[in-house]
Amino acid sequence: MNNLLIQLLNSIVPLSDGLLEFLESRLETRRYEPGELMLKEGQVSSFIAFIEKGIVRSYYYKDGEKITSWFMKEGDIIISVASFFSQTPSNEIIEALEPVTINAISYADLQYAYVHFPEFNICGRVLTEKYYVMSEERLYMLRKRTSKEKYFYLLEKHPDIMQRARLGDIATFIGVNLETLSRIRSEKI
Amino acid sequence: MNNLLIQLLNSIVPLSDGLLEFLESRLETRRYEPGELMLKEGQVSSFIAFIEKGIVRSYYYKDGEKITSWFMKEGDIIISVASFFSQTPSNEIIEALEPVTINAISYADLQYAYVHFPEFNICGRVLTEKYYVMSEERLYMLRKRTSKEKYFYLLEKHPDIMQRARLGDIATFIGVNLETLSRIRSEKI
DNA sequence: TTACGATTTTGACTAATCTCAAATTTTTGT
């Protein structure tokens, strides 16, 4: 149980010995280079992954433009929520922004765990909750009055991400012009 | 099985005879007048309710202002998601906007159903999905460029709600000034 | 190290939205 993902899952709900053994045997470490896509558009394959190092960005296309839907970093768990839920092809793309190391379990193994270790379903529910809360937080942020307020709210909540992500990616996340965000950062607005 | 809520739940996952009987015995019909609060701030008590008639609005306070988080109407199911998830006092308030009739099951009965009829947990998961998707849709809407685009997107998606809800409530939902929304509606912008 | 491409910053101008104030319309209680 020296694996970080397993420790995290175990803290959500105590895992039985059998499940523990199963998960440990199926865990895979994967590495990605900056710009590499960890989940491509239209891919159905779902996975659960723990980020050991690096930050990733998830985005979708709207009128040809890439809109950032969120950022995640070391210690966070990535699941492709849409796939997780409905088993339909994802229209969310997950991209590594830095050199990234993850610990992943494949969808097939996940299904096996759900069926054979019912307590594992609780993990699914808890992760879903987490994503729901994140979604609500983004709504809260977007309803701030000015772009300045939106940016400073995020800066307080996620200072590291605001440091490490590209200006343009943050801009589409906030829903503000890239140039406007640049001006806010240099306090010219 | 002539009850609409039960029919809806049954369409999510076929309910066993025992569960059916239990639910039918615990269902309560309640009525609310316009302006009446169906869930007050800080209340922990969670419930699942099917709206038979009327529209309701859920809102939260931000800097003393009431911000609409969504609207629901006849045929929709209301759950106080936050309570549902975490059993903490809700900061969401649910208000009847018209004379409203609902069919409700109390939280205690719900818990009983979860424990004694495991298949009922699937309903919880499916409803969570539904709320997550709704949350994402609101994010999508809020990231439209102009207020005009936001309003017309909603008008297309939810024409009835745009008709029946108050201008001011819609405005806080969209995140736009009440006066601006009025001008958009009368095409003066 | 240099040169190229990507990213960020800056400027000038335009468009959208907010603010505050007041008028008008609609709804509600008696």
Add this chain to the structure above:
DNA sequence: ACAAAAATTTGAGATTAGTCAAAATCGTAA
């Protein structure tokens, strides 16, 4: 039906953000 309250509309001026274009900076591969 009428008065009072609530909700919506309208106006004018101030503020904020978007657009387009160009310059500056940064990071990376050869």
